Amino acid sequence: MMKFFFLILTLGSFSAQAKLIKKTIEYRDDSNLFEGYLVYDNTIKSPRPGVLVVHNWLGITDETKAKVEAVAALGYVAFAADIYGKGVRPSKAEAGAIAGKFKGDRQLLRSRVNLGLQTLSTQKNVDPKNLAAIGYCFGGTTVIELARSGADIKSVVSFHGGLDSPSPKGGNDIKAKILALAGADDPFQKPEDLLAFQAEMRSSKVDWQMIQYGRAVHSFTEKGAGSDNSKGAAYNESADHRSWQAMKDFLKETL
Amino acid sequence: MMKFFFLILTLGSFSAQAKLIKKTIEYRDDSNLFEGYLVYDNTIKSPRPGVLVVHNWLGITDETKAKVEAVAALGYVAFAADIYGKGVRPSKAEAGAIAGKFKGDRQLLRSRVNLGLQTLSTQKNVDPKNLAAIGYCFGGTTVIELARSGADIKSVVSFHGGLDSPSPKGGNDIKAKILALAGADDPFQKPEDLLAFQAEMRSSKVDWQMIQYGRAVHSFTEKGAGSDNSKGAAYNESADHRSWQAMKDFLKETL
Numbered sequence: 001m002m003k004f005f006f007l008i009l010t011l012g013s014f015s016a017q018a019k020l021i022k023k024t025i026e027y028r029d030d031s032n033l034f035e036g037y038l039v040y041d042n043t044i045k046s047p048r049p050g051v052l053v054v055h056n057w058l059g060i061t062d063e064t065k066a067k068v069e070a071v072a073a074l075g076y077v078a079f080a081a082d083i084y085g086k087g088v089r090p091s092k093a094e095a096g097a098i099a100g101k102f103k104g105d106r107q108l109l110r111s112r113v114n115l116g117l118q119t120l121s122t123q124k125n126v127d128p129k130n131l132a133a134i135g136y137c138f139g140g141t142t143v144i145e146l147a148r149s150g151a152d153i154k155s156v157v158s159f160h161g162g163l164d165s166p167s168p169k170g171g172n173d174i175k176a177k178i179l180a181l182a183g184a185d186d187p188f189q190k191p192e193d194l195l196a197f198q199a200e201m202r203s204s205k206v207d208w209q210m211i212q213y214g215r216a217v218h219s220f221t222e223k224g225a226g227s228d229n230s231k232g233a234a235y236n237e238s239a240d241h242r243s244w245q246a247m248k249d250f251l252k253e254t255l
Numbered sequence: 256m257m258k259f260f261f262l263i264l265t266l267g268s269f270s271a272q273a274k275l276i277k278k279t280i281e282y283r284d285d286s287n288l289f290e291g292y293l294v295y296d297n298t299i300k301s302p303r304p305g306v307l308v309v310h311n312w313l314g315i316t317d318e319t320k321a322k323v324e325a326v327a328a329l330g331y332v333a334f335a336a337d338i339y340g341k342g343v344r345p346s347k348a349e350a351g352a353i354a355g356k357f358k359g360d361r362q363l364l365r366s367r368v369n370l371g372l373q374t375l376s377t378q379k380n381v382d383p384k385n386l387a388a389i390g391y392c393f394g395g396t397t398v399i400e401l402a403r404s405g406a407d408i409k410s411v412v413s414f415h416g417g418l419d420s421p422s423p424k425g426g427n428d429i430k431a432k433i434l435a436l437a438g439a440d441d442p443f444q445k446p447e448d449l450l451a452f453q454a455e456m457r458s459s460k461v462d463w464q465m466i467q468y469g470r471a472v473h474s475f476t477e478k479g480a481g482s483d484n485s486k487g488a489a490y491n492e493s494a495d496h497r498s499w500q501a502m503k504d505f506l507k508e509t510l
Contacts, residue, residue: 202440212453214433
């Protein structure tokens with residue numbers, strides 16, 4: 001029985017992956033042009049849940065696109081929001097300054113991520129009542145800000161995102177259920193920020209969960225981060241697989 | 256595709272549940288008699304992974320037995336260890352003193368839980384190289400002690416168990432992978448105990464994870480605990496389902 005069940009699952013993933021449609025999508029605000037990345041499985045014709053994917057500090061990279069495709073292979077319409085703007089794809093040397101500009105201006109960050117959400121929700125094969133958002137590092141911070149902005153979405157998953165907030169009452173407008181995934185040895189997540197985040201969620205009565213992965217540091221889902229924990233950021237295969245499974249369970253529960 | 260997949264799963268669970276074998280098992284040490292509860296699905300004939308289940312402060316109850324049956328329905332040989340001894344089934348008024356005796360004598364606790372593990376591992380349909388342990392409240396403390404004792408098991412899941420240790424270097428002998436599941440509002444889990452546990456796991460280089468469930472207090476998996484969070488212990492349906500899913504994923508990964 002067990003083996004039969006796995007076989008069905010495998011065939012399901014394969015047939016879905018074989019029919020992924022991948023599109024670059026341009027969208028605008030009053031003064032800027034953005035370029036997102038939309039992926040979905042063309043075999044299902046009725047509107048289905050949409051999942052926004054928010055990139056790390058480097059903007060939309062091939063690694064971001066691979067995540068979007070993996071989410072689409074689960075049966076969702078997946079869309080990478082472009083927070084920075086079309087063509088703004090910083091090097092590692094430049095990324096800190098650009099990410100820092102947005103982290104320092106949460107209103108700007110919220111407006112950019114909400115524009116991405118709106119772009120996803122108006123795709124013709126998306127059920128706009130059934131949306132979620134996931135994000136990595138900078139994007140993990142961004143999707144929590146999306147929730148704090150009061151966005152009408154079911155759930156948010158933050159992968160090794162900074163959880164600090166400049167406005168400690170920010171949680172009061174949250175409608176989404178929150179799953180925060182953290183490396184327990186991440187030197188960029190200060191214990192006081194984790195505790196402040198938990199206090200914010202608690203006082204706002206948010207439906208939240210946090211998973212801490214032992215022996216994992218920052219960027220644990222990102223293969224490009226290398227394997228040296230002493231650098232503070234490193235890929236961790238086990239934490240990558242576990243956090244992906246936790247995300248799948250949570251999206252299945254909430255969408 | 257998705258609907259077909261769920262149908263298969265449902266049929267699978269039903270057929271497994273229909274063939275559960277349930278046995279009371281007596282076992283001994285030099286001076287005491289114990290009565291455990293063994294459940295397995297009789298349809299699979301080859302040795303399979305064994306999962307030890309450790310009861311809460313009340314000893315083996317109908318609620319414990321239901322958990323054992325649910326674990327067996329996943330395809331494992333499940334066995335409730337009897338930590339207290341045959342017939343020792345305290346009332347709530349008596350339970351604190353008995354649980355306290357064992358929590359205060361970790362060597363005794365370790366010897367009792369290892370005896371239960373040995374009883375499971377020598378069942379003829381169990382693969383003794385492929386064992387895990389789960390436990391609730393007092394049992395959640397007990398399975399961590401089992402790991403600290405150096406038991407040769409793959410994994411341990413502690414549901415709202417106390418994580419404190421009288422010997423802070425206790426983690427050095429741990430071979431098992433650890434998953435600790437905690438109510439984020441559990442008043443019986445002091446923040447300093449959580450931090451000490453994390454420090455112990457970290458310094459011992461254990462493969463560990465911790466999940467905190469927002470809005471959940473102590474005993475969140477136990478329907479008998481009522482629904483009033485202000486009492487410090489209460490059932491929480493969402494945290495119950497989520498923690499069960501996390502356990503299933505972890506057992507599938509490690510066994």
